Amino acid sequence: MARIAVIGAGMGAMAAAARLAVAGHRVVVYERTGTYGGAVRRLERDGFGFDTGPGLFTLPAVYRDLFLKTGREPLEECVELVQVDPSSHHVFADGTRVSLPNASRAGVVSALDEALGAGAGRRWGDLLVRAREAWNRMRRPLLEEPLWPNWQVLAEREPYPAVPHRRLLRTRVAGTLAEVGAWELREPRLTALLESHALAFGLDPRTAPANAAILAYMEHAFGTWYVRGGMRELARAVYERCLARKVEFVFGAEVTALAEKDGRAAGVELTDGTVAEADFVVAGVSPAVLDRLNRGTPVRGDGEVPAQRPGASRLTVLLALRGGRPDGAAHRTVVHSADRDAELDALSGDTGRAAAPTVTVLRPDDPALVPDAGHESVTLTAAVPARGGDPAARAEQLITVAERAIPDLRERLLWHQVHTPADIAEETGAEDGAVPPPALAADGGRRLHPANSTRTPGLFTVGGWSHPGGGLAHAGMSGALVAGLIVEGPDFRGSQ
Structure with missing residues (x-):
């Protein structure tokens, strides 16, 4: 039985803790805040x-x-x-509306044809077929397997199928999501639909x-799925599964340094100077925080995937409304920006024209x-730059x-x-409250996240800022x- 210290009680960290405890290890989670879940939080008022x-x-x-492998009670x-249906309702810049079945x-094809004109649904369906091919190529290496040692192969190869586009007598292949939309969808509202999935993670479709x-x-x-009672209920269930597997949580315990012995991770040092010894350390913190805990020495060496620079964050406005939720209201409505280029310029840090962002409106029937x-709870969210801007003014804009x-x-x-x-920075420790996107291939490796193993033996990283990136899944x-890497060792080849 090994002693394992976990830094942070985010979703990835708790998922690792539960699995390691089931494997027979003694797991202690040190969380600097007073609760679990990382960014998966809940606010209650009135x-x-x-x-x-x-x-x-x-x-x-x-x-x-996770629940199958860690206990008798299944997730359900x-x-x-709850499977949300329709999956989403969209309000485009010109006022066109469409609801997409789950x-x-x-x-979906029928709904798009009816709302956007004949042929729109077919073009969207054809794009999904190509995206499925890319998913089949990427699923194992970018979701279910440890990051390949020769990760450069993933950085160089674009898995999205080549669809040549002729322009000025030259044949070109789409290299960005924006080009995919412009060349394959050829309809601004369809392009906005495609790009909204990237914007949800703060990604600029132009790059x-x-x-x-x-x-x-x-x-x-x-x-698209919802958890009755709010997504915080999923965090609660994972936390309770950890407790049932005898994982110990120490809240209000800030780790200030990594302990090392003979070149190997040997535990964590806390604010009061005490050292909790461990055979393995699992760090669920951002790369900048981890390097700081390592006394300023980078935990990644040359030739490894560099940590992604903090990018966009997320602004959320919580609305308490009088009057009940209307019958037939969509759980999720995406209201698309009327000035796409200005929105993307603002998101990428350009301080030029102010632009209203694409806003996701969540109206759960819960x-x-x-x-x-006689009341309704509504949440508005939008991707925003991690730095700068007046939150109150932005909230009014949303x-x-x-x-x-x-x-x-x-x-x-x-x-x-x-x-x-x-607030996100306070809850997660991420620089400027940045929200990590999922790992993607190509683009020179700039969309990958560092491997879960590090050059320090016994030190592993977990959560959105390491492979395979951000998002609950x-x-x-x-x-x-x-x-898997701790229990089975470096020969572990991934989830089955």
């Missing part, structure tokens, strides 16, 4: 409840596997999973590689989130955009509260990969 982190997720199989006995290709199209495919293929049937989805919003508004990038997979 009988209203809100998710301040992810509001929906895809790939529930990742957490079904610990939380109530995980139904024929339904994101073409294989970012898999983000749309994953939602289409595996559905009695647990409201004081009674509310104005959301009126396109909820026309009587201001008349019904009792109060609102803003969850800012600074990817965080859960990082926990499975770290547990």
Whole structure:
């Protein structure tokens, strides 16, 4: 039985802790804040409840596997999973609206043809077929296996199928998601639909590689899911599974340094100077924090995937509304920006024209989130630059955009509260509250995340800032990969 110290109680860290405990190890989690879940938090006020982190997720199989491998009770006995239908409702810049059924290709094709014109659905369906091919090429190396030692192969190869485009008598192949939309969809509203999946992770489609199209495919293929009571319930279930497997949690315990002995990770040092000895250390913190804990010495060596620079963050506005949720209201509505280029310039740090962002409006049909049937809990989210900007002004901007989805919003508004990038930084420790995107191939490796193993023996990394990147499903997979590397050793080849 090995002693394992886990830094942080985020979703990836808890997923690793539960699996390691089941394997017979003594696991202690040290969390500097007073609770678990990382960015998966919940705010309660006046009988209203809100998710301040992810509001929906895809790939529930990742957490079904976690619960299958760590106990008798399956995931569905610990939380109530709800498949959201329609998957999303879209309000485009010109006022066009369309609702997309959940995980139904024929339904989506029909809906797009009706709303956007004949042929729109076919073009979207053809794109999903190509995205599926890219997913099949990427699924194992970028989700289910430890990062390859020869990761450069993934950095050089674009897995999205080449669809030549002739321009000025020259044949070109799309290298970015924006080019995929412009050349294959040839319809600005369809392009906005595609790009919204990248924007949800703060990715600029003008620079994101073409294989970012898999983000749309994953939602289409595996559905969009909600946990009754809010996504915080998923974090609670994982935490309780850890407790059932005898994982120990120490809250309010900030790790200030890594302990090392004979060139190997040997535990963690806490703020009071005590050292908790361990045979392995699993760090669920951002790369900058981990290097600082390593007394300023980078834990990554030359030739390894460099840590991604902190990019976009997320602004969330929590709305308490008088009046019940209308019948037929979509759980998720995406209100697309009226000035796409200005939005992307602002997101990438260009301080030029101010632009209203693409806003996701979440209206869960969930009695647990409201004081009674005469009120509604609504959450607005948008990707924003990690640095700069006035949160209050941005929040007002989001509310104005959301009126396109909820026309009587201001008349019904009792109060609102803003969850800012600074709040995310406090909860997760990530620089400027940056939100990590999932790993993607190509683009010279700039979209990959560092391997879960490090050049310090016994030190492993987990969570959104290490392979396979951000998002609930990817965080859960990082926990499975770290547990496999510790239990089975360097010959571990990935989840089966």
